[in-house]
Amino acid sequence: MTGALGSEAVAYAELAGRIRVLIVDGRIPVGTRLPSERDLAAHAGRSRTTVVAAYQALRDSGHLISRQGSGSRATLPHLADVSKRPEHAVNFAGSIPPPVDGLRELIAEVTAELPDITTFPGFDLLGNDGLREAIADRYTTRGLPTSPDQIIVTTGGQPAIALTAQALVRRSDIALVESPTYPHAYEAFQRAGARMVATPVTTSGWDIPHLLALIQQTRPVVAYLIADFHNPTGASMAPEDRARLLRAARAAGTTLVIDEATVDLNIDRPWDDGPFAQHASRDSSPDGSGVITLGSLSKSIWSGLRIGWIRADEAVIRRLVQARPSGDLGTPPIEQLIAERVVRQMDDLIVGRRRFLRQHRAALSHALARHLPQWEAPWPDGGLSMWVQLDHPGSTALTSICRARGMSLVPGPAFSIDGSFERFLRIPFTSPIADLDVGVRMLADAWAQLASRPPSTVHDRRPASAL
Ligand SMILES: Cc1ncc(COP(=O)(O)O)c(C=O)c1O
Numbered sequence: 001m002t003g004a005l006g007s008e009a010v011a012y013a014e015l016a017g018r019i020r021v022l023i024v025d026g027r028i029p030v031g032t033r034l035p036s037e038r039d040l041a042a043h044a045g046r047s048r049t050t051v052v053a054a055y056q057a058l059r060d061s062g063h064l065i066s067r068q069g070s071g072s073r074a075t076l077p078h079l080a081d082v083s084k085r086p087e088h089a090v091n092f093a094g095s096i097p098p099p100v101d102g103l104r105e106l107i108a109e110v111t112a113e114l115p116d117i118t119t120f121p122g123f124d125l126l127g128n129d130g131l132r133e134a135i136a137d138r139y140t141t142r143g144l145p146t147s148p149d150q151i152i153v154t155t156g157g158q159p160a161i162a163l164t165a166q167a168l169v170r171r172s173d174i175a176l177v178e179s180p181t182y183p184h185a186y187e188a189f190q191r192a193g194a195r196m197v198a199t200p201v202t203t204s205g206w207d208i209p210h211l212l213a214l215i216q217q218t219r220p221v222v223a224y225l226i227a228d229f230h231n232p233t234g235a236s237m238a239p240e241d242r243a244r245l246l247r248a249a250r251a252a253g254t255t256l257v258i259d260e261a262t263v264d265l266n267i268d269r270p271w272d273d274g275p276f277a278q279h280a281s282r283d284s285s286p287d288g289s290g291v292i293t294l295g296s297l298s299k300s301i302w303s304g305l306r307i308g309w310i311r312a313d314e315a316v317i318r319r320l321v322q323a324r325p326s327g328d329l330g331t332p333p334i335e336q337l338i339a340e341r342v343v344r345q346m347d348d349l350i351v352g353r354r355r356f357l358r359q360h361r362a363a364l365s366h367a368l369a370r371h372l373p374q375w376e377a378p379w380p381d382g383g384l385s386m387w388v389q390l391d392h393p394g395s396t397a398l399t400s401i402c403r404a405r406g407m408s409l410v411p412g413p414a415f416s417i418d419g420s421f422e423r424f425l426r427i428p429f430t431s432p433i434a435d436l437d438v439g440v441r442m443l444a445d446a447w448a449q450l451a452s453r454p455p456s457t458v459h460d461r462r463p464a465s466a467l
Pocket of ligand 1: 156
């Protein structure tokens with residue numbers, strides 16, 4: 001009935017997911033008595049602990065009722081609530097804005113030039129000259145003199161993080177990250193074999209004394225930070241703190257890996273400090289060495305345009321080029337042709353993105369104030385989401401209930417390196433405005449349902465895709 005299962009670590013979530021689908025599809029009719037935990041463990045070839053946890057997850061999401069003496073029976077989460085389901089799935093998991101206004105027209109223009117791409121080299125580990133020049137020029141215009149030789153183009157920000165981790169980190173090296181942080185970055189450093197240390201960030205920003213002391217004490221090989229409109233908190237690091245951080249990193253021999261995937265998403269932050277690495281160039285090292293900057297068009301323009309890049313000194317770029325072939329053999333030329341045009345017109349295109357974010361932030365804030373006034377939802381001055389504080393812990397259980405009702409959500413602990421943040425939820429404001437209201441009403445409903453249940457100790461640890 002349940003098929004072959006994957007790795008032990010996610011086995012219970014997979015098992016629960018499969019049973020949930022069977023119940024939702026009606027292949028296990030409501031009221032059916034499920035096998036005992038012991039019988040199912042034997043049948044599925046899994047430990048009893050896995051099955052116990054799977055059944056608990058099903059109880060949490062409202063798909064199973066267990067009673068002493070009569071076993072566990074399939075049900076649906078609050079059958080009366082089914083009518084409240086939205087007509088389509090609400091996505092509060094990814095912060096994925098729609099393509100920016102003007103992109104369609106720009107792609108249409110570039111289409112006429114497409115046949116020319118056959119003159120480009122086929123395998124292109126570094127990136128095409130025109131795009132690298134456009135990216136370098138933009139850094140230069142923003143206050144950080146940059147040559148195209150300091151740029152390598154990747155197929156997005158995530159591959160840029162993964163390549164940096166792979167090239168710079170050796171097994172057991174220390175990597176510093178923020179907590180909370182963008183989870184797939186954390187995973188990339190972990191996969192490279194790093195031992196992780198973390199420094200806290202809140203919606204009010206960094207604990208700078210903690211960060212500086214941690215660098216001094218642990219001397220990490222790399223420190224990965226999102227200094228502008230941090231994902232998920234939305235915080236930005238003050239310019240004077242950037243300079244202090246750089247000095248501490250230089251003294252400790254730490255390379256700062258600054259993720260600027262969200263740098264252009266300024267809604268109404270009253271200052272713009274330019275690229276982080278300019279503090280390095282001001283402070284004795286003209287090429288900004290000691291800082292590796294990562295960029296992406298995913299959030300500012302469109303996540304379907306899989307273009308990111310790394311800016312570093314030339315020696316580091318050479319290392320990255322050498323390390324790249326084990327992961328991929330280059331960036332497709334069609335995307336690069338479009339991206340070159342996009343980067344040259346960035347200042348104009350981004351105006352529409354900021355307008356979109358301003359309107360959607362207001363809509364989410366309004367919906368939260370109306371339906372969940374007990375939650376604290378600080379207003380970020382940029383970025384794509386709110387890092388909301390719940391009135392009591394329960395982010396993971398809330399996520400389970402919402403998923404069962406067709407709404408995807410990532411619980412707060414997915415952004416931590418140690419399972420904390422049960423009191424937090426990242427809510428992106430990138431969905432259509434109507435969905436923001438529907439989604440918040442669903443959250444409010446599920447939160448009320450949760451309050452009427454005994455607290456659960458089981459956490460749904462399905463891998464999150466928290467983009
Ligand atoms: C901070 C940060 N860096 C990088 C990425 C990945 O970007 P890309 O879609 O370009 O791979 C994301 C995606 O959510 C992000 O939030």
